[in-house]
Amino acid sequence: MTNFKTSGFMYALALMVVAFVTVQSVFFIVKSWKRAKELGMETEKLKQTIISSALFSLAPAISILATVLALASALGIVLPWIRLSVIGNLAYETVAAENALEVLGSSLSSEVTDPTAFSTIAWTMTIGSCFPLILLPFLCKKIHSAMGKATSKSKNAGVLGDILGAAAFIGIIAAFIARCIAGVPSDGPSAGVMTVATLVSAMVFTVALDLLCKKKDLKKLEPFVLPIAMFGAMGIAVLLVQLVPGIAEMTWR
Amino acid sequence: MKTFTDKMHTWGRIWTVSAIAVLFMVPLGVTLYYNAWPEFSTLWKALISVIPIYWATAIIEVITYTPLLGAGGTYLSFVTGNITNLKLPCALSALDRAKVKATSEEGEIISTIAIASSSITTTLVIAVGVLLFAPVLPTITAPDSVIKPAFDYVIPALFGALGASYFSKHWKISILPILAGVIVYILAPSFAVGTLLFVTIVVSIAGALGMYKLGWIKE
Numbered sequence: 001m002t003n004f005k006t007s008g009f010m011y012a013l014a015l016m017v018v019a020f021v022t023v024q025s026v027f028f029i030v031k032s033w034k035r036a037k038e039l040g041m042e043t044e045k046l047k048q049t050i051i052s053s054a055l056f057s058l059a060p061a062i063s064i065l066a067t068v069l070a071l072a073s074a075l076g077i078v079l080p081w082i083r084l085s086v087i088g089n090l091a092y093e094t095v096a097a098e099n100a101l102e103v104l105g106s107s108l109s110s111e112v113t114d115p116t117a118f119s120t121i122a123w124t125m126t127i128g129s130c131f132p133l134i135l136l137p138f139l140c141k142k143i144h145s146a147m148g149k150a151t152s153k154s155k156n157a158g159v160l161g162d163i164l165g166a167a168a169f170i171g172i173i174a175a176f177i178a179r180c181i182a183g184v185p186s187d188g189p190s191a192g193v194m195t196v197a198t199l200v201s202a203m204v205f206t207v208a209l210d211l212l213c214k215k216k217d218l219k220k221l222e223p224f225v226l227p228i229a230m231f232g233a234m235g236i237a238v239l240l241v242q243l244v245p246g247i248a249e250m251t252w253r
Numbered sequence: 254m255k256t257f258t259d260k261m262h263t264w265g266r267i268w269t270v271s272a273i274a275v276l277f278m279v280p281l282g283v284t285l286y287y288n289a290w291p292e293f294s295t296l297w298k299a300l301i302s303v304i305p306i307y308w309a310t311a312i313i314e315v316i317t318y319t320p321l322l323g324a325g326g327t328y329l330s331f332v333t334g335n336i337t338n339l340k341l342p343c344a345l346s347a348l349d350r351a352k353v354k355a356t357s358e359e360g361e362i363i364s365t366i367a368i369a370s371s372s373i374t375t376t377l378v379i380a381v382g383v384l385l386f387a388p389v390l391p392t393i394t395a396p397d398s399v400i401k402p403a404f405d406y407v408i409p410a411l412f413g414a415l416g417a418s419y420f421s422k423h424w425k426i427s428i429l430p431i432l433a434g435v436i437v438y439i440l441a442p443s444f445a446v447g448t449l450l451f452v453t454i455v456v457s458i459a460g461a462l463g464m465y466k467l468g469w470i471k472e
Binding site: 004010016017020021022027029031033035041045048057060063065078082085087096100114120124125127128134140143144160161162164168173174176177179182183188189190194195202204206226229234235237238240 | 264278283286287296304320333356359371403414416450
């Protein structure tokens with residue numbers, strides 16, 4: 001019995017998870033949309049948010065899909081699919097699965113054929129990754145109200161709050177940019193000519209498209225700027241690898 | 254009278270508890286359906302090597318991301334995961350495009366809608382990919398495939414595009430945290446980006462605060 005990993009039952013479990021995540025997201029969109037209407041926000045703005053967020057998520061979603069496949073040879077396609085649809089990220093799930101397999105005296109390079117080993121892996125992945133969800137009901141509201149108090153206390157709260165908010169966001173982006181410039185990530189290519197070239201291409205595309213939107217007053221194009229810039233930069237990466245042999249190996253770390 | 258944000262917290266808690274139930278139905282289902290109970294000692298050994306790091310990271314993640322994602326966005330993001338590489342940048346770009354403040358009620362609405370749309374898209378792309386393209390996908394993402402580099406460089410493409418719009422507006426604030434990040438990577442090339450976030454956020458906020466006090470930045 002080696003096809004138990006991709007049985008109808010496993011697919012049913014996966015579809016249940018997909019349905020849950022989708023219904024939950026739709027619920028929050030409906031509630032937010034209603035509140036937005038009460039506040040008099042423009043429908044166009046809300047629609048643009050949905051369109052641009054969906055487009056923005058396409059490329060990363062495809063790369064997550066690629067990681068599902070990476071785990072599929074050992075675990076079948078369904079369990080990695082479930083685990084990467086809920087909470088999962090590649091690094092966590094791979095490490096959890098590898099740990100469980102190591103204890104069982106096996107590894108991810110060979111197919112799991114024993115249902116007990118398979119269920120041990122499923123439990124390890126789930127228990128390992130569930131903790132944020134246990135914390136949230138207790139902590140989320142507390143953190144938000146503490147934050148609200150902190151920002152309303154300081155004088156010039158408005159301006160300073162905006163600056164610090166932008167600074168926090170820039171801090172996040174800066175960490176990833178720095179990784180592209182000088183890092184050796186465990187789950188991607190090391191910093192080098194390709195990471196910087198892709199990074200710069202994406203920046204140039206974004207600035208150029210933003211300018212185009214402003215100059216020609218193209219409101220309709222705005223939600224597409226980031227996705228087009230991302231896909232454009234990914235296209236440049238494909239072209240560079242094709243045109244300059246060995247460029248992917250030109251890393252400095 | 255409950256505010257909208259209070260209601261978000263109530264709904265969020267209910268959905269999060271349900272999510273935990275759904276999450277555990279998967280290993281429980283596998284165990285019961287195949288009558289495959291894991292040996293406790295084996296499971297314990299596997300867990301003991303995973304839990305300390307994962308659960309510590311979970312605490313850091315909840316504390317770091319919760320203030321940035323808004324109430325609805327936080328509950329949604331932690332259920333579907335991939336926060337740093339997808340949900341957070343997605344919410345940031347939506348707030349930026351809609352020109353609303355993250356801390357306002359409009360910001361709460363926009364970030365919730367953005368993260369929900371992102372979750373649906375990701376979930377459906379993975380589902381459709383697995384169901385329809387599973388047979389052909391290995392050739393597309395194989396190491397020698399022509400378009401493989403596109404997927405290798407998703408992160409630089411994503412953060413380059415996102416960074417451009419932020420950096421052009423706030424270039425003074427941006428220099429310090431990038432520099433700090435690069436220095437950390439020069440010293441420790443494989444430093445985890447999730448931990449580095451802490452460093453760059455603190456440097457960025459401290460730098461911005463300093464520049465504000467010195468009058469270098471006004472808005």
